Amino acid sequence: MSHANAALTPRARARLARLIVDDGWSPTTAARMFMVSPNTARKWAERYRAEGVAGMADRSSRPRQCPSKTPQKVVRRIVSLRLRHRLGPVQIAGRLGVPASTVHAVLVRCRLNRLSRIDRVTGEAIRRYEHDHPGSLIHVDVTKFGNIPDGGGHRYLGREQGGKNRRSTAQRTGQRTLHRSPRLGRGYVHTVIDDHSRIAYAEIHADEKATTATAVLRRAVAWFAERGIAVERVLSDNGSAYRSRLWAHACAELGIKAKRIRPYRPQTNGKIERFHRTLAEEWAYARFYTSETQRRDALPQWLHFYNHHRPHSSTGGRPPVTRLTNLPEHHT
Numbered sequence: 001m002s003h004a005n006a007a008l009t010p011r012a013r014a015r016l017a018r019l020i021v022d023d024g025w026s027p028t029t030a031a032r033m034f035m036v037s038p039n040t041a042r043k044w045a046e047r048y049r050a051e052g053v054a055g056m057a058d059r060s061s062r063p064r065q066c067p068s069k070t071p072q073k074v075v076r077r078i079v080s081l082r083l084r085h086r087l088g089p090v091q092i093a094g095r096l097g098v099p100a101s102t103v104h105a106v107l108v109r110c111r112l113n114r115l116s117r118i119d120r121v122t123g124e125a126i127r128r129y130e131h132d133h134p135g136s137l138i139h140v141d142v143t144k145f146g147n148i149p150d151g152g153g154h155r156y157l158g159r160e161q162g163g164k165n166r167r168s169t170a171q172r173t174g175q176r177t178l179h180r181s182p183r184l185g186r187g188y189v190h191t192v193i194d195d196h197s198r199i200a201y202a203e204i205h206a207d208e209k210a211t212t213a214t215a216v217l218r219r220a221v222a223w224f225a226e227r228g229i230a231v232e233r234v235l236s237d238n239g240s241a242y243r244s245r246l247w248a249h250a251c252a253e254l255g256i257k258a259k260r261i262r263p264y265r266p267q268t269n270g271k272i273e274r275f276h277r278t279l280a281e282e283w284a285y286a287r288f289y290t291s292e293t294q295r296r297d298a299l300p301q302w303l304h305f306y307n308h309h310r311p312h313s314s315t316g317g318r319p320p321v322t323r324l325t326n327l328p329e330h331h332t
Helices: 010-021 027-034 038-056 072-085 089-096 100-109 159-173 210-226 245-254 266-284 292-308
Strands: 138-146 186-194 200-205 233-236 257-260
Touching: 010 027, 010 038, 027 038, 072 089, 072 100, 089 100, 138 210, 138 266, 186 210, 186 266, 186 292, 200 210, 200 292, 210 245, 233 266, 245 257, 266 292
Parallel strands: 138 233, 233 257
Antiparallel strands: 138 186, 186 200
């Protein structure tokens, strides 16, 4: 590849070659004029005779053959072991009988050298995305939590005491299964999260029907609007509520484009799936609750902490609310 200080550019090579081939100069004399070696002059003259001016262009310095190159069959086996079993370079090298440095080089080329880039469930390489401004896309979903009996559940009190509290609560409420076992029911947490800022909105309901999900969407859009976020798209899974006509009509009225993930591919909606994990660890099961009412009363306070105070890794260690500028025309 020629550069600014190259002795011969493609144009100079052509002049050198013409002096030798067309004008009859000796390679030594022409080389002295262009301040290169006679061997270089002969090389360009021979190429000019064979290919003409087109032969003066730069060529790749990549070798035609590379005997030490890792075979593609070995590369495929390295990638397969990494994706399927999450093995490190030393373990893969021991299985395949190749140096660990070779395995590491292959993983770097394939961008698989860090396990954080591999999905823990499917083993596939993670492809991350993020919309460029708040409101461009919101994620919606529903997660379920079993209701806590009066006095506390088995997670903190143990199976025996938790079972007693469960039976006494079911006796008070009169809720039992078909087999007369005590039933406490579930709380359906409808969650909405902004793709860019990660700011979250959530409500607890007794079901996940289309009427409930649609009402949550309307209130969430209004809640986001109060914070200067105009929702443009909504992404959901393929649940019956999100495939209903009621949901489609609500999105049309709100001016939102409804999108659904590919079936059996929850990773596309991974941001809200990860939020559900945080919700469970830091709110639902974070401390001892003596009743379901106490846990539900704690949700608004925790959401405020999550949005305004809790550092988030995707926002550079700052709370999600720091990505909301609330400046008119800022993201247009």
